[in-house]
Amino acid sequence: MVQRYDAVVVGAGGAGLMAALQLAGHGNVAVLSKLYPTRSHTGAAQGGIGAALGNLEEDHWEWHMFDTVKGSDYLADQDAVEILCREAIETVYDLEHWGLPFSRTPEGKIAQRPFGGHTKEFGKAPVRRSCYAADRTGHMILQTCYQQCIKHNVHFYNEYHVLDVLIEQGRCAGVVAFCLATGEIHTFHSKAVLFASGGCGKMFRVSSNAHSLTGDGMAVVYRRGIPLEDMEFFQFHPTGIYKMGILLSEAARGEGAILRNKLNERFMERYAPTLLDLAPRDMVSRAIYREIREGRGIDGKNYVHLDMTHLGKEVLDEKLPDITEFARTYLGVEPLTQPVPIQPTAHYAMGGIPTDVEGRVVIDEKNTPLPGLYAAGEVACVSVHGANRLGTNSLVDILVFGRRSGRHAAKFIHENDWAPLGDQADSTARDAVSQVLNSTGKERAADIRDVLQDEMMDKASVFRDAQGLTTLREKLGELRERYKRVKSEDRGKSYNTELLEVIELGCLLDLAKVLVESALARVESRGGHYREDFPKRNDADWLKHTLAYQTSKGIELRFKPVVITKFQPMERKY
Amino acid sequence: MQVTLKIKRFNPDKDKEPWWGEYRIDAEPTDRLLDALNHVKWYLDGTLTYRRSCAHGVCGSDAMQINGRNQLACKVLLNSLGNNITIEPMRGYRVIKDLLVDMDAFLAKYRSVKPYLITHGPEPEKERLQSPEDREKFDDTTKCILCGACTSGCPSFWADGEYIGPAAIVNAHRFLFDSRDEGGEERMEILNTLEGVWRCRTIFNCVEACPRDINVTRAIGEVKKALLYRKV
Numbered sequence: 031m032v033q034r035y036d037a038v039v040v041g042a043g044g045a046g047l048m049a050a051l052q053l054a055g056h057g058n059v060a061v062l063s064k065l066y067p068t069r070s071h072t073g074a075a076q077g078g079i080g081a082a083l084g085n086l087e088e089d090h091w092e093w094h095m096f097d098t099v100k101g102s103d104y105l106a107d108q109d110a111v112e113i114l115c116r117e118a119i120e121t122v123y124d125l126e127h128w129g130l131p132f133s134r135t136p137e138g139k140i141a142q143r144p145f146g147g148h149t150k151e152f153g154k155a156p157v158r159r160s161c162y163a164a165d166r167t168g169h170m171i172l173q174t175c176y177q178q179c180i181k182h183n184v185h186f187y188n189e190y191h192v193l194d195v196l197i198e199q200g201r202c203a204g205v206v207a208f209c210l211a212t213g214e215i216h217t218f219h220s221k222a223v224l225f226a227s228g229g230c231g232k233m234f235r236v237s238s239n240a241h242s243l244t245g246d247g248m249a250v251v252y253r254r255g256i257p258l259e260d261m262e263f264f265q266f267h268p269t270g271i272y273k274m275g276i277l278l279s280e281a282a283r284g285e286g287a288i289l290r291n292k293l294n295e296r297f298m299e300r301y302a303p304t305l306l307d308l309a310p311r312d313m314v315s316r317a318i319y320r321e322i323r324e325g326r327g328i329d330g331k332n333y334v335h336l337d338m339t340h341l342g343k344e345v346l347d348e349k350l351p352d353i354t355e356f357a358r359t360y361l362g363v364e365p366l367t368q369p370v371p372i373q374p375t376a377h378y379a380m381g382g383i384p385t386d387v388e389g390r391v392v393i394d395e396k397n398t399p400l401p402g403l404y405a406a407g408e409v410a411c412v413s414v415h416g417a418n419r420l421g422t423n424s425l426v427d428i429l430v431f432g433r434r435s436g437r438h439a440a441k442f443i444h445e446n447d448w449a450p451l452g453d454q455a456d457s458t459a460r461d462a463v464s465q466v467l468n469s470t471g472k473e474r475a476a477d478i479r480d481v482l483q484d485e486m487m488d489k490a491s492v493f494r495d496a497q498g499l500t501t502l503r504e505k506l507g508e509l510r511e512r513y514k515r516v517k518s519e520d521r522g523k524s525y526n527t528e529l530l531e532v533i534e535l536g537c538l539l540d541l542a543k544v545l546v547e548s549a550l551a552r553v554e555s556r557g558g559h560y561r562e563d564f565p566k567r568n569d570a571d572w573l574k575h576t577l578a579y580q581t582s583k584g585i586e587l588r589f590k591p592v593v594i595t596k597f598q599p600m601e602r603k604y
Numbered sequence: 605m606q607v608t609l610k611i612k613r614f615n616p617d618k619d620k621e622p623w624w625g626e627y628r629i630d631a632e633p634t635d636r637l638l639d640a641l642n643h644v645k646w647y648l649d650g651t652l653t654y655r656r657s658c659a660h661g662v663c664g665s666d667a668m669q670i671n672g673r674n675q676l677a678c679k680v681l682l683n684s685l686g687n688n689i690t691i692e693p694m695r696g697y698r699v700i701k702d703l704l705v706d707m708d709a710f711l712a713k714y715r716s717v718k719p720y721l722i723t724h725g726p727e728p729e730k731e732r733l734q735s736p737e738d739r740e741k742f743d744d745t746t747k748c749i750l751c752g753a754c755t756s757g758c759p760s761f762w763a764d765g766e767y768i769g770p771a772a773i774v775n776a777h778r779f780l781f782d783s784r785d786e787g788g789e790e791r792m793e794i795l796n797t798l799e800g801v802w803r804c805r806t807i808f809n810c811v812e813a814c815p816r817d818i819n820v821t822r823a824i825g826e827v828k829k830a831l832l833y834r835k836v
Contacts, residue, residue, distance in 0.1 A: 065657055065663075065665070066665075066707070066711070066750075068663075068664065068749070068750050069655075069657050069658075069663040069664060069665050070663075071657070071658065071663070073658070073662055073663055073749070074658050074660070074662050074663070083730075122731075123729075123730055123731055126731040126732060127721075127723075127727045127731075127732070128720075128721060129720065129721025129779070129782065129784065129785070131739060131742070131743070131746050131778075131782070132731070132739075133736075133739065134734055134735065134736045134739050135736075136736065137733070138733030138734050138735050138736075138738075139731060139733065140731050163746075164743075166746075166747070169662060169747075169749070170746065173746075177719050177720035177721070178720060180715050180719060180720055181718075181720040211700070240657040240658040240659065240663065241656055241657055241658075241659060242657045274660075276659075276660045352662075356660060356661075359661070359679060359681070360634075360636075360660070360681070361634075362634075474646070474647070474650075475646075476646030476647060518650060519649070519650035519651055520650050520651040520653075522615060522617040522618075522651070523617060524615075524616050524617060524700065524701055525653050525700060525701045525704055527645075527653050527654075528645070528650040528651065
């Protein structure tokens, strides 16, 4: 079945909805989501969205920009970071105008609080920059953007899973998707396609990510010869609920919570004397791993405590109600009186599909755009987060670059016609589905995924080295072989979610391989990528972005210079 | 611990009638029910079908009847459910496959209350001001995740499928009581019907069902009062 649209947006989280709102009224637009839009993972973001409104104290977008660049370990492209921090301000006001129920200051302005790595006067002290709605900011952003989409009659295809992107004569011609309800394969012939399908945290055992975050958008594009940028940089959030990985927002530490080891020491004093518990996430996660490794985990186990007991009932009830409830529900711990067991949790892919500041997908080190193809949000790499993202900046990113990409795509569909659709455009997607449904193999997806998640957690998470990564590379090869024999017991048409999980696992396996190859190549430590065998940052050789291409001979790595405008790389201390 | 999950199964491709599947598994008492369902799907029977995403109670995908009560499978631990657990799809919605139900009508009702801020006139350059007290008035109803548990648990809805249902009213409340909103009149017209807010008989099932602890019946009461006095 072929349907024709001016533009198709893939994914209905913050970035996709923001893009769709820009496209609405400019043509015939469809938004495809493998979920119902309000189930998207933007809704799980908690602590806030960073913008230098200065509602509680002096603040400037230049300070926000400096913090973002320094937080990125100088790998972010500074032209993009400048746009991010300037446009953050108007974006937050737009959200307020659309009805987002921000928490308020006594004068009725948008409330703001401190967050990791956000400072005043270029690093002097923490600043209140994170605009929040209790600890449900992401939920409110997702709801508000979806409400605007209802108002503007945006057309959604819910529970459609994208299997392939169509590239014809150097242009994007559409996508092929699988309708979960019917099992039918649909071709969406489109002038522009905008991927906003989120991250791939489910390649790790302990993750804050939803089950659905399997990197589908990244994998689908990568298989069509488009590179993935900086995939070795994966953020581990310091405070995930022990074993489950459920996120406990940095807002807790923003409100004053303290990390403690088994000796009850505030160990961050040793690692970041100025910002302490509000140091950036990569540093805090490494500090926790070191404490555990040196025997100071609680009861000798692999977790430490997040202590909120001194914050008081009012702060927990009004400013951190959800995470307080998570601790009660999932751990049986009362945060008012007991410390909460936490461990770092796989949280965010800094890397992704390379784009320019208009959200256009670029395919080489010269930033050549692929006409008609766009990406925004976690699936993309602009790059505003470089080697480590600051808290609150993912919400800024999805909205600022969701909007910019949507606006550019709106212009594009006015000025361009459809690229011709090739013969049997859906054949790759059809083959992939029928291969699984007709498989005579005996492998279960869950068994392969278990090994993948455990191995990635063990060898490619907070600490890495050549030996572990090399072993991991071999292991991934074995898993790829096993995946060829994977089966689906469910061979039905309607809501075959087992088939979907098999397809998702294929994406994770491809992306894990890209991550490992990129991590092996980068023989330095920077931001979220820490090599124990190369513990120092090496700007002379490695101040550059990685581009990983799938070729017939395996993965080919190329490199792209970093855009540096205002801030020269310096040693990163907090 | 050993638990037995008794799950109501139905596959439209094969089954004329629903049937009960029983699955015995080993699990940790602190596992979520969703973990137990995943265990069945991943290692015992891949055809078991349900929706899930975030796995910690914020996306609203996995509401179902668990031991007869609407709950999110990801927000209830096995240690609170006993060793024999009965799992059925939510009531009141058409079952599509196993625990997965058709939510289209539910979501259409949500969309029908104009769940978006309505304002007239130009917007200020910066934010609109709103006092913390005004913000507090609709705080509870901003928490809704559209899981459908309240509407499915409502006897008035069982008796009359046309009833707009508690979830839609909660979302109307969220805007009616927002000091910035100017769409009160048009929204009240939608609710001021027999199938609107007046079908509610104050049974309180919705309050018990809500996984976000929204006081749904109170919100509905406030909307009724606003309709009677034409004032929020």
